[in-house]
Every structure is written in C-alpha cells, then in structure tokens.
Amino acid sequence: MRRVTKRWGQVATRGTGDAEPGRDRAIAIAGTDAGGRAAARRAQAEQREGRVAAGLSELERWLADQVAQGIAQARQTGLADWDDLARRLVDAQAPGVAGTVARLSRVLHAEDWPGLLLGEYALLHLLAVAHRRAAALPEPLRQTVRARVGFPVTRESVLATAAVRDHWDVVGSRDEEQERLVARRVWLAGRTTGRAAMVLSFTPAGQPPDASLALGTTIDADLAFYPGASPLRALVAERYGLADAGPPPGTTVSRVPALIAEVLTADPWADSWPLVLAGVVPCLDGLADEEGNALPLHPSAGVPWRLLAVSGGRPVTVAAEWTPRGLLPLTTWDEEGGVVRL
Amino acid sequence: MTVPWEELVCAALVGADRRGVPPESLLEQAAEQVVRTRAGRRPGRGGPPAPAAAETLPLVPGAAADRLARMLGGEQGRLLTEWLETAAARRVRVPAELIPGLLDLGARDRSIRAYLGAVTGARGRWLAGLNSAWAYLLAEPAHVPPDEVWQLGTSGDRRAFLAALRRRDPAAARDLLARGWGAETPEDRTVFVTILADGLGMADEPFLEAVLDDRRREVRQAAADLLTRLPESRLARRMTARVRRFVTRRGAGVRAEPPAACDAAMERDGVRARPPAGMETRGWWLQQVVAHTPLSFWPGHLGMPPDEIAGTRIGEWEREVRMGWTRAAILQRDTTWARALFEAEPLTDLLAVLPPEERSQRAAELVAGHPVDGQMVMMLGGVPRPWGPRLAKAVLKKIVETTRTQPWNAGELVRLAGERFDPAMHTRVVEVPELAAILRFRFDMLEELA
Numbered sequence: 001m002r003r004v005t006k007r008w009g010q011v012a013t014r015g016t017g018d019a020e021p022g023r024d025r026a027i028a029i030a031g032t033d034a035g036g037r038a039a040a041r042r043a044q045a046e047q048r049e050g051r052v053a054a055g056l057s058e059l060e061r062w063l064a065d066q067v068a069q070g071i072a073q074a075r076q077t078g079l080a081d082w083d084d085l086a087r088r089l090v091d092a093q094a095p096g097v098a099g100t101v102a103r104l105s106r107v108l109h110a111e112d113w114p115g116l117l118l119g120e121y122a123l124l125h126l127l128a129v130a131h132r133r134a135a136a137l138p139e140p141l142r143q144t145v146r147a148r149v150g151f152p153v154t155r156e157s158v159l160a161t162a163a164v165r166d167h168w169d170v171v172g173s174r175d176e177e178q179e180r181l182v183a184r185r186v187w188l189a190g191r192t193t194g195r196a197a198m199v200l201s202f203t204p205a206g207q208p209p210d211a212s213l214a215l216g217t218t219i220d221a222d223l224a225f226y227p228g229a230s231p232l233r234a235l236v237a238e239r240y241g242l243a244d245a246g247p248p249p250g251t252t253v254s255r256v257p258a259l260i261a262e263v264l265t266a267d268p269w270a271d272s273w274p275l276v277l278a279g280v281v282p283c284l285d286g287l288a289d290e291e292g293n294a295l296p297l298h299p300s301a302g303v304p305w306r307l308l309a310v311s312g313g314r315p316v317t318v319a320a321e322w323t324p325r326g327l328l329p330l331t332t333w334d335e336e337g338g339v340v341r342l
Numbered sequence: 343m344t345v346p347w348e349e350l351v352c353a354a355l356v357g358a359d360r361r362g363v364p365p366e367s368l369l370e371q372a373a374e375q376v377v378r379t380r381a382g383r384r385p386g387r388g389g390p391p392a393p394a395a396a397e398t399l400p401l402v403p404g405a406a407a408d409r410l411a412r413m414l415g416g417e418q419g420r421l422l423t424e425w426l427e428t429a430a431a432r433r434v435r436v437p438a439e440l441i442p443g444l445l446d447l448g449a450r451d452r453s454i455r456a457y458l459g460a461v462t463g464a465r466g467r468w469l470a471g472l473n474s475a476w477a478y479l480l481a482e483p484a485h486v487p488p489d490e491v492w493q494l495g496t497s498g499d500r501r502a503f504l505a506a507l508r509r510r511d512p513a514a515a516r517d518l519l520a521r522g523w524g525a526e527t528p529e530d531r532t533v534f535v536t537i538l539a540d541g542l543g544m545a546d547e548p549f550l551e552a553v554l555d556d557r558r559r560e561v562r563q564a565a566a567d568l569l570t571r572l573p574e575s576r577l578a579r580r581m582t583a584r585v586r587r588f589v590t591r592r593g594a595g596v597r598a599e600p601p602a603a604c605d606a607a608m609e610r611d612g613v614r615a616r617p618p619a620g621m622e623t624r625g626w627w628l629q630q631v632v633a634h635t636p637l638s639f640w641p642g643h644l645g646m647p648p649d650e651i652a653g654t655r656i657g658e659w660e661r662e663v664r665m666g667w668t669r670a671a672i673l674q675r676d677t678t679w680a681r682a683l684f685e686a687e688p689l690t691d692l693l694a695v696l697p698p699e700e701r702s703q704r705a706a707e708l709v710a711g712h713p714v715d716g717q718m719v720m721m722l723g724g725v726p727r728p729w730g731p732r733l734a735k736a737v738l739k740k741i742v743e744t745t746r747t748q749p750w751n752a753g754e755l756v757r758l759a760g761e762r763f764d765p766a767m768h769t770r771v772v773e774v775p776e777l778a779a780i781l782r783f784r785f786d787m788l789e790e791l792a
Contacts (some may be wrong), residue, residue, distance in 0.1 A: 032629075067365040070357030098464065115347070118354045122372035253385050261381040268377040281390035284472070292389025305442035311439065312394035312465050324380045340439045 009224045029087060048093050052149060055092020056128040059085070059101075063125045067118075074117055079105055097152030100124060110299070117326075123269055143227040144267050153226055155235060163222035163237045166190035168197065169248035171276050171319035172330030173341075180205050186213045187274035187319070187330065188223070188234075189248050196274045197223050197234040212236075216339030218245040230267035247333040250278030250317050253289040260322060273322040274330070279315040282307045287318060287327060298326035307342050312332050351592040355376035387475055394468035402461075406790035410436060414443045419785050420761060422447070424727070426457035428791045445476040445742060455482050459498055467496075492518065497530055505537050510543035520549055528558040535564040542568055547575045554610050566612025566634055571674050573636035577611055581635045583650035584608070588628055589663060591644050596651070598659035600624035601631065602610075625662040632666025637676050640667075652682035671695055687733040690724030714744045714751050719758060727762045734763050741774055760784070 041308035062085060066074075074081075082104045089098035101124070107116040130137065130145045137145065148154065168188040176183045181202045188197040199209040213219070213236070222238040251259065256275060263270050277295075280287040286294035286301050297304065310316060310332050320327040329342045350372050358365040402410070406429070413422050426444075429436065436444065442463045448458045458466065459482025470479035482498040491503045508515035519534055526534065535553060538546055546568070553565035554577070569577035589598050600609070604615040606625050612634060619625035641647055646654065656663055662686070671679040672691055680695035688708055693701045705725050712718050725733065737759050744752040760780025763771075765788060768781035 032361055063369060064365040067354050067368055068359045069359060070355055070360070072355045114355050115351045118372050119376040120367045121354075122376055125366070125369040126373040257382070257384060264377055264381040268373070271569040272619045281388075283388045283390045286388045287388070288388030288390045289385075292387055292390070293385035295385055303473070304437050305469070305473070308467060309392075309469055312468060313391045314393050334438065336669075 038253060039226050042260045046149075051092045052094045052151070053132070055089050055094045056097065056131050056149070058092075059089065059097065060125065060128045060132075063121050063128070066121065071114065071117055071121070075108055075113070077141075078108065078117075096148050097124065098150070099129065100148075111267055117324075127269060138229075139237070140227065140229040141266070142230045144269070147226065147228055148269050158224050158226055158235050159237055161224055161227070164190070164223045165197060165218050165220075165240075166194060166195070167218050167245060168223065169218045169245065169276075170215050171248055172274060173215055174330065175209060176319075178204055182207075182209050183222045184209045187277050187321070188213070189251065189274065189319075190223075191218070191245065193286045197225070198232050198274065198328065199234055199236060215341055216333075218243040218248075228267065229268055230263050232270075232273065237265045246337050247317050247339075248276050248319070250276040250319075253277060253280060253287065253293045256295060256322070271324055274319065275327070276317065276319045278317045280318055281313065281315050281319065282311045282329075284308075287320070287329075291317065296326040298323055298328050301326070301328050304329050304342065306340065307332055310340055344375070345371060347379070350375065373663060391468075393473060395464040397435060397463045397465065399433055399435040399463050402429055402436055403790060405440060406434075406787070407437045408787075409442070409787055410440055414440060418780065420757065421784060423454055423457070423789065424455055424761070424784065425787055425791070426461060428788060430457040430460035432791055434461065434791070436461050436659075437467075441466050441469055444478060445473070448478065449475050452478075455479065458482065468522055480664070497527075500530070501533055501537065501718070504534060505540065507536055508540050512538075512543070513545060516546055516549055528561060531556065531558065531561045532564050535561060535568065539568055539571075542571060544572055544574055547572055551576055554612070559614070562610065562611045563614070567673055570634045570636060571669065571749050573638050576633070578636045580607070581631060582639050585631050585635045585639070587644065588631060589644075594654075596644060596656045597652050598628065598656055598663050600628035600659060600662070625659060628659060629662040629666040629669070632663055633669035633673065635666075635670065637667070637670050637674055637679050648679050649685065650680040652679070652686045668692060687723060690721045693724050694726075699730065702733040705729075705734040706736035709733070709740050713749070714740060714755055719754050722755075722758055725762070728764045729759075729762045730749075734759075734767065737763075738771060738774070738777075741777065745774065756780075 022217050029176050033114045076101060082101050086098045086102040087094070089101060095107065100120070104117070104120055107120060110116055127145065127148055130141075131149055132143055168190055171189050172187040174185050176185070182205055184201045184203070186199045186201075188199065189195075190197070197214040199213060203209040219236075220240040220243050221236050222240075226233040226235075226239040256277070259275070263273050277287060280289055282288075282304055283294060286296045288294035307316075307318065307329050317333050318329060319331040331342060334340055334341050350368060353361045353363055356370045362789060366740050401407070406425075410422075411424060413419055413425060417438050432661070437734045444454075445460060445466065448455050455478055459479055460470075462479065466479055467552065468477040476488060480496050481496070481501075482496075487619055491499045495503065500523070504515055504519065507518065516538065519538075524529070531553075538550070550565045550569050554569075556562050556565070569575045570581065572578060584601070587599075588601060589596060591597075601624060604613055608627070608631070609615060613627060613630045615627075617623050637648070640651055644651055652667070664683070668689060668691065669685055670676070671683055672695055675695055677696055681700075683689070684696075684704065686694045686777055688704075693705060698705065702725070708721060709718065722737070729737070737755065741752055741755055741759060744755065756777050757772060757780070760777050761779055761784075763777075765781045765784035768778050771777045771781065
C-alpha cells in the first residue's frame, strides 16, 4: 500500500512543487552518457526558468491591465479570463501560480468579492515581482517564492536536509479531490519543538488514501521540511514509534494573532496554518476563550454543530486550520480524551 | 499617508486609469495592506452559549457507539430505528458528536423523534435550543420526569406524565386535563386527547363531547375518533341516525347513497368537508360518516352478521363504504370486523388490529399463496417486528423460491425480512447470504446494547 502511494505521490505532484518524473524520463532517453544527461538537464532547467519568467511578466502585465481598466466586470468575465490565464501559466511551467489563479473564482461567492479579489490580485502581483527580483531576496524567502510559483523540489533534496525529531501529534486531516486524485493533508504539531507541519499525499480517486498518519495518534519521528521562510510542508523521514500521549497541548486565543503575524511576516502568501487551541468554548460562529475573546470561523464552515455538541458550551481543545477569512475546525477531543473528526 | 482600503477597492473597481493612479502602485499598496490586515487581526467578541446541563444517563458502550456512527454513515441505515428504539429502552445516551447527525434525521423522520428525545440526553435538548430545525426535540419526553412536570415540564415531559397518570388513574388524568384545558396549545390538546384512548370509558364522554366545540379541526377529530369507540356516546347516536339513511338493506344486498351536504353538525362531529385530492366530495363524506359509526350498529341495521356484510356487493359507492368500515375497524380496534374485512380484502392496516399470533398466521397464509410483488411487500411492511416462527418460515421459503426463479424480485423482501426476523435466526438462513448478513448485524447490534 505504501509503495503504491509513494509512486503516485510522485506522479501526482503537478502543481505542488515536486519533481516531474515524466520529464525526467524523457531527458534520460535523450541523453546517453552521464555528462550528456547532466547537460540536457541543465538546458531543460534554463529553458524552464525562461518560460516561467516570461509567464510571470505576462501575469504582471495582465494584473496591471485589469486594475487599470477596473475589476467591476470580473463577475461576468472572470471565470473565462482566469481559466485562460491559468492554462497559459501551466504552459509557462508555473503550476503554483496557475493553481492560485484557477481558484480565484471562489471569491465571487462572497458579498465583499471586490475587496477579496483585489487582495488576491495584489498578492499575485507581489509574487510575480518577488520572482523577478528573486536574486535580491534572502535564501529562505527566495525558496518560498519558488515554491509558490511552482518550481519542483525533489523528495531526495528534502530528505537530505536536517530533520526535526519530536513527538508529533496528528491533529487534523482533510481530503480534497482534484483531477481524479485525492489530496490528503495531514497536520502535525510537535510536543517539544512547538512546530507545525503538514504532510501532503496523493492517491488516485477510488483507492484508499495513505493512512500511515492516524488522527489522534502521536508519533515519535524525524520530519524533513520543504525549504522556505515559514516552512510547513514536510515529509516523514523516519518513524521511531507510536507514543501514547493523549490530547495535544494547545495555545490560547490571545496568543494566536502574534503567531499568525510571525507566519505572515516570513511568508506573506501564507493562507493556511494549523492551530491547536486549548480551553476554547465553541460558539455558533467562532471559538471564544473564557474572557469572551473570539476567533471567527470561515464563512463556509457554517455552524460547527458537531463541535458544539461535543463541547456542550464548555471549554475544549480544538485543532483548526487558520485561513485569512477565518478558522476551519478540524478536530476536537471529548471529555474522555477521544478524538473527534469535525 | 496610507490610502484607506475602501478607496483602493473603489479605484480598482472603476479602474486605476480613471483615477490617474499607476496600476502597479495600486497593487503594491493593496498587497501591503492585505498582509498587514491579515497579520494584525485582533480577536473579536464571542458569545458562547450557556453550558449544557449535566447528563443523567450513562453513555452507550463504545462498540455500540462505533456501530451507530457507521450506521449514520450509511451502513445498514434501515436498522437505525431499531438501534435507537433499543438504546432508548436501555436508558443509555449516545456520544455527543453523533447527536447533530441524528437530529438532522429526526427533522425529516418523525417516527424516530421519541427515541431521540431519550437517547440524546441533556446535550440533545441543549442543541435543540440552539437550532430551530431541531426544536421538535423539546416536545419529546426526555426520561427525566422532574417534580411539578405538569406545570413546568416540556411538552414531551407533560405528555409522558399525563400518559402515566392515565394508566394509574384515568379519572384523575381527565380531571387534570379539564382544569387547564383552555390554556393548552392546539398541538398539545390534540395529543392529550389521544392519550385518553388508554382506559377510555363513558366517564370520558361529557369531556370529549365538549371538546367537539374546539376551534381546531385536529382536536375535534381526535375527540370524534375516541367517541366512536363508545357506542353509547351522543356522537355515536348522531352518527347512527345519519348513516341509517345513507346505507340501507336492498334485497339480498346493500345500497348506499352519500349525504347531499356536509352541515355544521357533521363538521362538529369530526367530518372534514374538503376531500383529499382526487376524491369525490360526497363519497368522502359518506366514508367518514361510516368510519365514525359504531360497528355494533350494522348487524342489526342490515340484518346480517359482520362476515356476511363484509362480503356483500354494494354497487355504487362500494369503495367508500368499505373504506369507512375498514377505518372504523381500526379506530374501534374491532377484531371481529377486522377479520371479516381482511377475508374480503387483505389490507395491511387491518392486520394491526389482530392479536400478534393471528396476525403472523394470516400474513403467513397470504405469503404462501401470493407471488412476490409490491402489494405483498406492503402488506408485510404492516406486520411489526418480531415476526413469529410461522411467518418467518413462510417468508424464508418464499425468498428461497424467488431467489431461484426471479432473483431481481427478492431484494426488497430480503431486506424487510432482515429487519423483522428474530436476529437469532442468522445461523439458520445461510442459504440467503444477504439475509444472514443483516440478521447477523442486528444480532451483534443488540448484543452490544444489552
């Protein structure tokens, strides 16, 4: 099972910043000796840099055009425009940006869509400019920019970095189907380091996804992080065992703003971060501490009835995904310490 | 110095060109503000709900809770009602995280609400207070009869209280009801009247006769339904006087003529003037008058015993008169009439009037002589669980036969048998694997709840 997942994990990484095996194979066939292969790979990489740079400068011009002409028509013309633009960005080998553009249509559901859309355009603009000036950026931020643009990072290079060993609580997971693949995000929280991590895996739709990280368990493991200014995505490099540790420790509502500010200072494009909150009372539209300070839920989350049911109006531990528009509850722990997926 | 966000949005909407702003500069300012706003967001004020009351019932065992979660996810979903019924009888509660899913089901399916009232405990009622779609739960008894429940309890608690009192002391229950009658809601009045069915007697007649003047049709009708069970009641006498003119002996047969009008006196006695869609108006009146006439009236009036009456041709309006008698047999729980009418036409509803042993026997006979079709499945659907050995044997034989000859036709019968057979039979039906699987599931399910 694991082997299958792994194989697909590599094939399925278009748009997620991993290597592209199909392309590698083509190069391997083209070049016969080792030196030729390396040269071919270099040429290929240079070609890609050129295509991405051209694609992103076209994006910059497109964004400036939109804002110059006015975005009032986006509701009518947006879907077709973004589709077209996303396709051109895929051709330009910038799958990360292409994905962001393809997801723009989500803002149209909101009442304040003009503000949300301007925000998204502004961050895309920032990304294109940052890529253009990448040479001047500190290395971690440059890596973040390249990852967001969609440059591949191989598993091998990630596994070659210094790993972080900790007791990692598996605090949340979510599956999302995209193009006949199920993308599974598993969020982890380190007991000693206090670090957050996200392990991404892909499985063809209809097959059981990778179940090696079970919600509610705690694993003693080495995690290798993908490079970046605010690293979150990680691989399990080595597992030492399963620790029986009970519900994870959590932070408080009042500490969340500083934590998020730190994440965004390092990576202004961050739009997802896992949080474990202890002692929060779920409300109909947010999570409150006992002083009544509340973090709002994402509008699409609806009323968190299961979470409310478990809490009964009393403080509980909740794992949630932070997003710019509010929290998406992931997990809670009941009175008996049992894990409840939300 | 910083341009307000709203102004940036405005400029972007109408176009930076028209505002004379370089678009790149607008995008850069916007980017800076978006990140600053996201990073600088302070918590707002939240209004957490008041905490739920403490639970009084023990939690269901873990294996049973896991099975319930799987059933809510779709596995053997048709057996959910039995799970809930059993758990309610065992006086255990379900894990909190499963309550919202159950309450959503209850919002669509009234038949499980009484069980939900019992198994969702204090947490269920707390959630029902937060979500109007679940408010129905507050009308269900909660297994916690506090003191002074009649004055202060929820609607469901008061119904349970009245039903218990009625069982102990019918007169006291009626007097309690009569004292505060005017202050009750129409929904409660309707249910309270039906509770008087238990231990019904002529002592209740004056109260029920007065209820016929209620403003609500549902309340009047509930009272009329009970009064027809009392042949000495004034309503029974009025109905008899009416029907005497509409249904008469004609030679060897019977002739029917529907009422020409539905007057106010008839409406007061529970006759609904407006027919259901697709029904002829006068025939509808006739059917209701027959349905509300004491069955003991007919043998004397028509000069025939019930079994002969049930087999007689009537000619025009035959359908309406038969439906009236059927309804009367059910309302008046008259086994003689139910048996006679069932002989003439095997209607499921009539089986419910018969004692369990006989019900099982008659259903078994019917199964043996009929092909598997929608009508048979519907008839069997009216026979509650558990099916006696005789019926189970007949149905199993039918399933085995049908599986051999018309396998596509056996599915619904197999599923119904799975729900109604004694689950201990799971080892004795191996020739029908699907049936064995359902029975095995129920067997384990009931073990976990024991």
